Amino acid sequence: MQSANMLLKKFVRSSVLPFAAQHGMKKDLFPVSRTLSLSLCLKQDNSCNPSEKLDLDAWKKVMKSGLQEEVSETVSEHKELSTLAAAREILEMWRLAGRSVPENISEEQLKTFMECPSKSAKKKYLRYLYLKELYKKNDRRKMDEKRERRLETEERDSKTDETRRNSFICLWASCMDRAYSWRVAQSMIFGQPLVFDMSYEKDMSIREVANTVRQIVLSEGCNRRSVDPFHIHFCNFKDDSLYHKEFVKQYREAWGKLLITATDQCYTEVFPKDKLIYLTADSPKVMKTFDHDKIYIIGSMVDKSIKTGVSLARAKRLGLETAALPLEKYLLWNAGAKNLTLDQMMRILLTLKDTGDWKAALEFVPKRKYCGFVSRPVHELKKSLNLINTLKLGKRQEELRKQFTKNYSKKLMQK
């Protein structure tokens, strides 16, 4: 650990500026040199009047002349293209036109692109691929830069070459892994169950399923590293479902060794019904405290197009108790939907389980969604607001109400 700190300090101190400057210069130097040579040629005929001299259609000649030979080839090749190749051509043209189109596209992606039902769907899909590519490129660039910097520091370190004494061998990661696994294994026997309901596959698009699985992987990671993990159950989990395929894609060979319980049974068959609580943002009931004897169910669904009431409907159908997080009560909500991602849910539940402190737990709600914590519960605020109003307006409202009931009873008497 210490060695790493040392390394880092060195990273920071070794400035990156010269390296970057070199690169930048190289880029700029090339065109500059070329344009310089050009301007030299042009200077010679600068003596005459520019407006006469300037041949405005010169570019057409250049374009037509320079490419005549190539053209003859392309024209001869001009035969009926297969649809895939044609699509590839169009994408290439779009890229040249400066649209958000990826440079490289696989056959599979191309097929997906062709199957998009509308023009806007195609555009969105291309944009998604394009951004994905950009992220990848940037990551690769960062990796390369980091490698270079590391090599530099290593060279410098090797010169100093001091042997460090350390009672620990560097096996941190595997040790930690083993410790975590022990904990999770214990939780599999003694821990509180937490159910992921895997029955939403038909409500989602393929991409949403992929996102869902990604979020579950994250939450499983959080759970594994927590002090007192949940015993995770995947219920209604069918083999060879989309979920399953995605999980295998994410976990690869670790999928078989994962310390969770996956079952195709419903949670109502596995657990007693009265202990189950379905967590859903649409629930009319608000969770007050975290109950250690109850079994919470999280619906594994990403709904990009907000599908209200899907999970609530599921809970209603099975006659389960439901609950929503008390977001309104503790947070001044700002914007955004109140459905949180699965990993956020997991972290909130873990924190509640360990501390029971709502404030600490709701730290995991994205900061952009709320303006701040409410120091006093909202209903108290409302009460004082009412008090102020009654002070301001006198006791008008109350009186009005009373008067109405009086009049009303009179009416009844008359009848």
Added chain:
Amino acid sequence: MALFFQTSQQGFQTLLWKCRLFWPVSRCQQLFAVSFSIPNREKVSYFSFMTSSNTALPVGSKRTDVFPTKKRSEINSEEKRGWDEETKEVSEEKRHFSSSVGAPKKRLMSQVLSRHKFTNVQPPEKPLEAEEWNRLRESFPSPEIFEEVMFNSMVRCNSPIDVAKSLLTHVAKSNGDIAYNLLVKYLVLCVQQRQTSEICDVYDIMKIRFKILESGAYNLLIRGLSNSDQWRMALTLLEEVKKIMTPSRTNYESCIKAASRHQEMNLAFELYREMLAKDLIPTLDVLQAFFDFSRGMKGAELQKELFGILLYLRENQIYPHKTFMRSIKLWFESIPGGNWRGHLTNIKDSGQCPVCNHQLEDSDLTEEEYNNLRERIIRDVIHGTDTFRKTSPQEFEAFQTFVENRLPFDIVIDGLNVSHIKPRRMQCENLFDAVNCLAKENARLLVLGRKHMLINSSNWKREIMKEMQNKADFFFAENISEDDAFLLYATLRSGKHCKFVTRDFLRDHKACLSNSLTRHLFRKWQRGHQIVFSPSVEGKHINFLPAFRYDCVVQTTGDTWHIPYKDTFEEKYSYQVPRKWLCIQQK
């Protein structure tokens, strides 16, 4: 290598965990009392100092978790910032590695959108020499996108075409080639200034240079050529587009307009039909062009086609805007020997046209349509993907038997919606007033509510509720059920004389319906059966706006046409209908 990273990461986490130094500062700031006197508008600014977390603090304050789930590379560089004492260096680091955790997307976007940043570039007035272009290029902050930015600004300022040419010449001479996107931008400029010969030239060059073109260039070419005397070329281009993709509706629009401008009506209609066959929705401009250019032309065939367009408006419940309406009126009046006369008018509530005393079609559906709509409402709105989403099977069953036993109702009231009519009064009073207003003439009422209305509370007094139940039938749904769907069902079940009362526009229910035909049917039915109300200023009185008696669509009797029109072009909400009409009659 991997091992090294892992260890360092773990080490850091524990270290961070131990030294409270890196605990986000914002946490402490957030724990302060929120006073309720802040009006909504100012809330954001009031809290803004705690939400801007990724720039203000050198330590990533976004990270409030102990075990972050971020990419390792980012972690390392971020932690590094923590070691740094000087924020200046931090910012430099940020620029070079762009290791922003908070907003990688934003950063990416800025890379993507950087070419749109320079909006203040002024294109030159006159064509420039190559040397001058070079000088400009060098003075420009990011030379690699100089040409693109320059062309964009030329398009924006509508620079003379010669300036653009001089830049193209400069690019061609220095690179020996011109990139496709520059050609397209030049094409935009040409189309903007209607330089037909230039458009043709660019097209020739593009054809030589590229095997196929993309939709943007085709759009421009077709638009540019259809506005010129070379318009037939636009048609050949349209054929070319068809080979590689579905042409857009604007492509068709340009071609149709060009054809009808040159009095080739048959060709124009052929294109129009082709367009409809491809499920493209014609723009109102296209339809208007037909009427504009057939003015004064003779021919039964043509007349039939144009009547067909009017019927298309009827089918799709499209309302023409004022200028389009004027085109229609002028065309009618210009038909040789037709003796058509058009008048602008407002239709009375009774549905009688004041000009020709013709009674407009009433808004009732046929028996078949009623049944169809009811089935659809049950299938799509009430059941949808899951009956439990809006109600439950038992509850719906109970409601159905309830309605069957008490049929027919005259008015169905959305109790909760009505009860909010005057916010300063008790909710049950509002409902009470409404029921009293509607209960005249022995009308049979059904009020839909939710179970919480039965619990005695400050808003729902038990004795008043009891009193109301003598005057109307009540059905209380579960508190988490949707009462609107029940409202629709009960009204439809009672038949065509039954109306319903709510201020809701029912947009979300309309959206549940699966096909557009049913949606139109739904809107038509809604217009004819919804009673909207508003509180009057004084006292208990409530004003009810009666439902439309007549149907608000383009309609004809053979020798008269009645066409509703909008004042402006902008789209009205689907529940609003125009009140102004064009009445056309044959003398």
